[in-house]
Amino acid sequence: MPELAVPLELDFTSETYKSAYSRINAIVIEGEYEANSNYIQLADILTDNKEELHRLAKMENRHMKGFQACGQNLQITPDMEYAKEFFSSLHNNFQIAYAEGKVVTCLLIQSLIIEAFAIAAYNIYIPVADPFARKITESVVKDEYLHLNFGEEWLKANFETAKEELEAANRANLPIVWRMLNQVEDDARVLAMEKEALVEDFMISYGEALNNIGFSTRDIMRMSAYGLTA
Ligand code: Y39
Numbered sequence: 345m346p347e348l349a350v351p352l353e354l355d356f357t358s359e360t361y362k363s364a365y366s367r368i369n370a371i372v373i374e375g376e377y378e379a380n381s382n383y384i385q386l387a388d389i390l391t392d393n394k395e396e397l398h399r400l401a402k403m404e405n406r407h408m409k410g411f412q413a414c415g416q417n418l419q420i421t422p423d424m425e426y427a428k429e430f431f432s433s434l435h436n437n438f439q440i441a442y443a444e445g446k447v448v449t450c451l452l453i454q455s456l457i458i459e460a461f462a463i464a465a466y467n468i469y470i471p472v473a474d475p476f477a478r479k480i481t482e483s484v485v486k487d488e489y490l491h492l493n494f495g496e497e498w499l500k501a502n503f504e505t506a507k508e509e510l511e512a513a514n515r516a517n518l519p520i521v522w523r524m525l526n527q528v529e530d531d532a533r534v535l536a537m538e539k540e541a542l543v544e545d546f547m548i549s550y551g552e553a554l555n556n557i558g559f560s561t562r563d564i565m566r567m568s569a570y571g572l573t574a
């Protein structure tokens with residue numbers, strides 16, 4: 345793996361950068377938008393945590409606005425259609441699980457997988473972002489740790505009854521994340537974000553979360569391997 349390349353010249357005004365940014369920025373905006381609605385939906389089933397989940401949903405809405413401002417600052421138009429398609433598999437799986445009342449699957453998708461994906465993407469982006477976007481992303485990523493922590497705490501408290509469903513949901517959804525990472529790889533590289541770094545950061549956050557919830561190292565190894573088959 346090459347050393348982390350701190351790019352000598354990242355021209356935030358070049359057409360190449362702006363074209364890639366129009367898709368990645370859209371992905372982030374769409375992700376934040378869907379995260380907002382996922383937490384509002386979760387609040388409707390997890391009535392004991394209603395207020396907290398509404399607080400998380402509000403944060404996601406703030407994040408969305410922050411990233412919209414980042415796109416405006418670089419004078420790009422986010423390709424929202426592309427982004428909607430990018431999230432469609434995870435989105436559909438969340439909606440199916442929600443309709444079936446499978447709250448554990450919903451939490452795995454939003455609070456573990458999507459939050460770990462966000463944490464990886466934002467951590468890797470911060471050092472190579474334009475100064476305006478860097479400030480915004482630094483404040484956003486702090487919130488994403490709180491969101492991941494919500495999922496961890498809830499699933500930890502319900503580990504014995506959730507374990508089997510978590511394994512099935514991991515098996516169904518981790519390969520989707522791998523496909524998403526492959527799809528975004530070329531655009532991410534234009535922004536000086538390397539796929540290897542994204543994968544590494546994702547697996548650290550996701551694996552740590554599974555460990556905190558109660559899975560053994562052996563379980564985590566086995567569960568992580570499902571990503572590789574994507
Ligand atoms: O919980 C959240 O705020 C998550 C919705 C946001 C998802 C961000 C997904 C980022 C993927 C970007 C890929 C860039 C390489």
Ligand code: FE
Pocket residue numbers: 345346540
């Ligand atoms: Fe490498």
Ligand code: FE
Pocket residue numbers: 376379403404407462484488
């Ligand atoms: Fe967010």
Ligand code: FE
Pocket residue numbers: 379404459462487488491
């Ligand atoms: Fe979040």
